[in-house]
Amino acid sequence: MTRTVLESASKTVTIGFDEPFCVIGERINPTGRKKLAAELEAGDFSTVERDALEQVACGAMVLDVNAGVVYNTNPDPNITEPPLMRRMIDLVQQLVDVPLCIDSSVPGALQAGLEAVSGRPLVNSVTGEEDRLELVLPLIKKFNVPVVAISNDDTGISEDPDIRFDVARKIVERAADFGIPACDIVVDPLVMPVGAMATAGRQVFALVRRLRDELGVNTTCGASNISFGLPHRHGVNAAFLPMAIGAGMTSAIMNPVRLVEMESIRAANLLMNHDPNGGEWIRFSRVLEAVAQGASFAEAGKAAMATGISGGRRGGRRSRS
């Protein structure tokens, strides 16, 4: 059974076919967030702090940390990103005890993050591009950590799911050459917007099933891509996530502060028999009640955590299935 094991200072999160879906919070990322980018350049980490606490309160089991700010004062990310990554990881680790996902395209920043982090983080990401494979896989091997493998290569992102599958297989095989096991490769099969490509949903469901059955790997995705450009995106996301989970998807990089998506994941966990005795669903229903009575999702989630609700099962407990 494929188990991708992540650790913080004291907690273990396992991504696996018989585990609750792993929600990786995407918020701590200045890409496309101009205000956050400006704050980080100015040394203001208040938004990072708030995003860390809020995402965990809402049920994120892992937090992605991206330090990809293009500084106005020094536009070379190879210089600026490593120390910022280190600082952000230090800060987040002080606030919350969940495994981290070190997210960068700058190898020096990945290295800095891997040196700063406690436990066993996920690295985000490697692709099938030759230079990325040669730069990232040695780091993955050296630090003995799992990595997100994105299914594009030097020819770009193929619209043909068979080619994306072949890229994923190439990465798994190349990783094996470095001595990295398949259980430490979490494949992102790439989710296209269904508004632009009508087959996007079916492609992902079929790919996830093949990746699981033929390569035996865990999977992840940028879940909200599916609804890009459509009205009422949350409704599309909240159907996509259970369908992807039913097809075998085991994690997503997403915004956990959205109640409707998190509700759909909790329900899918229950329906996949990854919620023993329905305990998490029953506790989550109290969060829904508190929100209906006017509490924010984060407030209600935090209160529920204090009384026993968790962001998913932690540690070595096994599901019944």
Place this chain on the structure above:
Amino acid sequence: MTRTVLESASKTVTIGFDEPFCVIGERINPTGRKKLAAELEAGDFSTVERDALEQVACGAMVLDVNAGVVYNTNPDPNITEPPLMRRMIDLVQQLVDVPLCIDSSVPGALQAGLEAVSGRPLVNSVTGEEDRLELVLPLIKKFNVPVVAISNDDTGISEDPDIRFDVARKIVERAADFGIPACDIVVDPLVMPVGAMATAGRQVFALVRRLRDELGVNTTCGASNISFGLPHRHGVNAAFLPMAIGAGMTSAIMNPVRLVEMESIRAANLLMNHDPNGGEWIRFSRVLEAVAQGASFAEAGKAAMATGISGGRRGGRRSRS
């Protein structure tokens, strides 16, 4: 390709693997509705009228009609149910132009309904019980209509999905002996409450896939059973339906007046590439907006229908997939 064709006086609804999910409205049924039962015995059909109009406005593509009232004045359903079925069908057909699902365990009521109905209805239901097979299948053959086949037999409802599959196969084979094709058998694999049986969801998903791949039949279910006894049932239902659709389920007998479930089905249709150009999703998003502004779902749905939204594609138009 398996296509179960239903017709009203002027409209065709096709249940199929490459069709939008077929929503069969369950409301016109006095079982467990004491007030409705009393009204029907007293000759008051106002609730039936309202339920017919409301369900179609909310997106039901087929309406189930059940006349199973146990009269206080005459407790023999073989006497009372056939004329009531005829009257209810006449009434519903005058109000709405959607195919009907004639729902009874009384053969005389099925016969009365089949004589009264326009077009090509679905019959609900036959089981694997010997007496039901011998009573119902000749009617199905005589009237050349499709039938819901429920996966229990003389030994009851098995908790073993393999046995439920075998019962479904037996019904399909027995129907073939009568000259009834598999495309006119819509199998209900029986949905258990996930709160009572933790594997209930996974059982249904696996069964639906087998029924499709091995028997080539369409499927249906009483969708809300899955959440029986749980808090926040709509949240469980709204994840179950997309997961079942992803597994290959092609219809459900359900309450279409519930916005969150209908939203999840519309989104699943889009994600399955059963909503060409996302037209239905975009139109449905206007219903969501109207409801957010205070309209009832039925009002908003009716208004949207007047401007082009439908309860799903009708007639012979084919999907792109």
